[in-house]
Amino acid sequence: NAGVTQTPKFQVLKTGQSMTLQCAQDMNHEYMSWYRQDPGMGLRLIHYSVGAGITDQGEVPNGYNVSRSTTEDFPLRLLSAAPSQTSVYFCASRTPTEGYTFGSGTRLTVV
Amino acid sequence: KNQVEQSPQSLIILEGKNCTLQCNYTVSPFSNLRWYKQDTGRGPVSLTIMTFSENTKSNGRYTATLDADTKQSSLHITASQLSDSASYICVVSSGAGSYQLTFGKGTKLSVIP
Numbered sequence: 557n558a559g560v561t562q563t564p565k566f567q568v569l570k571t572g573q574s575m576t577l578q579c580a581q582d583m584n585h586e587y588m589s590w591y592r593q594d595p596g597m598g599l600r601l602i603h604y605s606v607g608a609g610i611t612d613q614g615e616v617p618n619g620y621n622v623s624r625s626t627t628e629d630f631p632l633r634l635l636s637a638a639p640s641q642t643s644v645y646f647c648a649s650r651t652p653t654e655g656y657t658f659g660s661g662t663r664l665t666v667v
Numbered sequence: 668k669n670q671v672e673q674s675p676q677s678l679i680i681l682e683g684k685n686c687t688l689q690c691n692y693t694v695s696p697f698s699n700l701r702w703y704k705q706d707t708g709r710g711p712v713s714l715t716i717m718t719f720s721e722n723t724k725s726n727g728r729y730t731a732t733l734d735a736d737t738k739q740s741s742l743h744i745t746a747s748q749l750s751d752s753a754s755y756i757c758v759v760s761s762g763a764g765s766y767q768l769t770f771g772k773g774t775k776l777s778v779i780p
Contacts, residue, residue, distance in 0.1 A: 598773070
C-alpha cells in the first residue's frame, strides 16, 4: 500500500512549456485533489475530483487542467507554464472518515 | 470569507520542553478541524481530527483542544523531541461532505538540543 504517489519530485520548466504532474493512489479513494503551497501562504486548492469522470475547479484553477479517467489517477496539466506557477504541488486523496492522505509533493520551478 | 489564523508564525524551543500552538478560525458552517505535521520537503500528515462535539483529542505527545464557541483550537506538544521540528498546519473543513477546506499558514517549530 503506497498511499499517494507523485511524480516527478522536482521539475524545471521554461516559460511557455507544458507538462503533466502525475498523481496515483492505491487506496480506492473517490475524492482526489491538487493543491499548491507557496511561501507564507496556506495550501490552496487548484482542482478536485469526487470520482472518475468528475472534476471541478478549486480556488486557483487558472492555467491548470485535470482529468479523472480512473479512480487511481489524477494528473495535473500545466498548459503554458508561467513563472507565477513556481510552487510546490501536492496531490491528496481522502475518504469522509479517514481524512486526507497527501503525496510527498512536486517542486516546480518555471524560469 | 473563511479564514484560519495560526500563531505564532515560528517558534524555537529546547528539546524536552513543552509548547502550545494556536489556531483561530472563522469558518462557517464548521464540520471538523484537523492538525497536520509537515516535515521539510514532505507532504502534510494528519495528527488529530476533531468535530464540533469534541473538546480534546490526543495522539501520543500531541494533544489538541477545540473550543467551538470561541472558534479556537490549540495543539500542545509535550516533552518535545528534535523530530518534532516541522510546520504544523491547522485545517478547518466546512460544507457538505466536508470537502471544503481552509488551511492556516502554519507554525514553523524548531526544536534545538
